[in-house]
Amino acid sequence: MPKFATYLHPQTCQTSKPSHLIPFKGYSFPHYSKVRQELEKSLSDYPSLPVRRVKYSEYLRVHTREYLQQLVLLAAEKPLEKFNLEMPHLLGGCWGLEHCLPGYAYGLGGLFEAIAQMKQGNLERAYCFSLVGHHAHANWGHGYCLLNPLAAAAKYAQEQGFEKILIVDWDIHHGDGTQSMFSGDRSVYCLSIHSAIDLYMAKASDLKRGTTTAAEAVGHCNIPLLPARFADDFPPKMGLTGQFYRVNESLSAFQSALDQIPWTPDLILIFSGYDSHRDDCGKETTGWTEADFAALTEAVLEVAKKANCPVLSNHGGGYKLPITIASAVSHVKTLASYS
Ligand SMILES: [Zn+2]
Numbered sequence: 174m175p176k177f178a179t180y181l182h183p184q185t186c187q188t189s190k191p192s193h194l195i196p197f198k199g200y201s202f203p204h205y206s207k208v209r210q211e212l213e214k215s216l217s218d219y220p221s222l223p224v225r226r227v228k229y230s231e232y233l234r235v236h237t238r239e240y241l242q243q244l245v246l247l248a249a250e251k252p253l254e255k256f257n258l259e260m261p262h263l264l265g266g267c268w269g270l271e272h273c274l275p276g277y278a279y280g281l282g283g284l285f286e287a288i289a290q291m292k293q294g295n296l297e298r299a300y301c302f303s304l305v306g307h308h309a310h311a312n313w314g315h316g317y318c319l320l321n322p323l324a325a326a327a328k329y330a331q332e333q334g335f336e337k338i339l340i341v342d343w344d345i346h347h348g349d350g351t352q353s354m355f356s357g358d359r360s361v362y363c364l365s366i367h368s369a370i371d372l373y374m375a376k377a378s379d380l381k382r383g384t385t386t387a388a389e390a391v392g393h394c395n396i397p398l399l400p401a402r403f404a405d406d407f408p409p410k411m412g413l414t415g416q417f418y419r420v421n422e423s424l425s426a427f428q429s430a431l432d433q434i435p436w437t438p439d440l441i442l443i444f445s446g447y448d449s450h451r452d453d454c455g456k457e458t459t460g461w462t463e464a465d466f467a468a469l470t471e472a473v474l475e476v477a478k479k480a481n482c483p484v485l486s487n488h489g490g491g492y493k494l495p496i497t498i499a500s501a502v503s504h505v506k507t508l509a510s511y512s
Pocket residue numbers: 344345346446448490491
C-alpha cells in the first residue's frame with residue numbers, strides 16, 4: 174500500500190434515480206459530479222484506494238435516526254405522514270440531494286477505507302472525494318450539504334483509536350455543521366477560516382456561528398475574514414462580536430491558529446474547499462492563489478510532522494471549475510510529496 178492515495182471513484186456520485194430527472198438548485202450535485210470527473214482525470218497518476226460502500230446507518234454517528242429515515246423516505250418518494258415524520262428542514266441548496274444517498278454511502282466508504290489503512294500504518298495521507306458536508310447539521314442541511322461525511326469519519330476514526338482529531342476547514346464558507354456536531358467536544362478541534370459575511374448561510378443570524386466568540390464558546394477556533402468592501406464597524410452593526418481579520422492577515426492568522434491547537438493531534442482531517450481562491454469567492458477575503466493552497470497544506474503538514482500523525486483531506490467547495498481543479502492539484506501535489 175502506498176503512503177499517499179486518492180479516492181475519486183464515480184460511485185461517490187451515484188444517484189438512486191437518473192440525475193437529469195432531479196430538480197437540483199444552483200451549484201448542487203451536477204456541478205460536484207463534473208468536479209469529480211475532472212479531479213479523477215487530473216489526479217490519475219496517484220494510486221487509488223479501493224471502492225467501498227458503507228451502510229447509511231454509519232451516518233448515525235453524527236445525524237439523528239429520524240433525519241436519516243426522513244431522507245430515505247423522501248428518496249423513495251413515499252409520504253412521510255404515514256410514518257409520523259415531519260419534512261426534514263432542508264434549504265433550497267439541498268433539494269434533490271436525497272437521491273444522492275448512494276453517493277454519500279460511497280463517499281463515506283472512501284474516508285473509512287483511508288482511516289483503516291492509516292490505522293494499519295499502510296497510508297500516511299489521502300485525498301478523498303465525497304459529496305460536500307460541512308454545512309450539514311445533525312438533523313438539517315443547507316448549502317448543498319445533506320449529510321456530513323467528514324464529521325462521521327472523525328467519529329469512526331476515534332473508534333479506530335485516533336483519539337484527538339484536528340479538523341481544518343479552509344473553504345470560504347464557515348464549517349457550521351461540523352462545528353455544531355462537535356460543540357463542546359474536547360477530543361475534536363475544529364479550525365475554520367472563512368468569510369465573515371457568508372452568502373450561502375441559511376440566515377443572516379447564522380453568521381454569528383462563524384465568529385471567534387461563537388467558536389470559543391464551544392471549544393473551537395474560527396478565523397472570520399472581513400471582505401475589503403466592509404468597514405470595521407460592519408460586524409458590530411450586524412450584531413457580530415469578537416475578532417475579525419483582513420485579507421492580508423489570512424495566512425498569518427491561519428498559522429497562528431495552528432500554533433495554538435490545545436493538544437497534539439492523532440489525526441488531521443481537512444475540509445479542502447477552493448471557493449476561497451481569489452478568482453472564485455475569495456477576492457477581497459483571502460486573496461489566495463493556487464500557490465497559497467500549497468502553503469496552507471504545508472502549514473498543516475508541519476503540524477502533522479511534529480505530531481507524527483496521518484492527514485486525510487476531503488474535497489470541499491469550489492464553483493469555478495478550472496480554478497477548483499488547479500487548486501486541488503496544487504494541494505494534492507504538496508500533500509503527496511511534502512516531507
Ligand atoms: Zn464553500
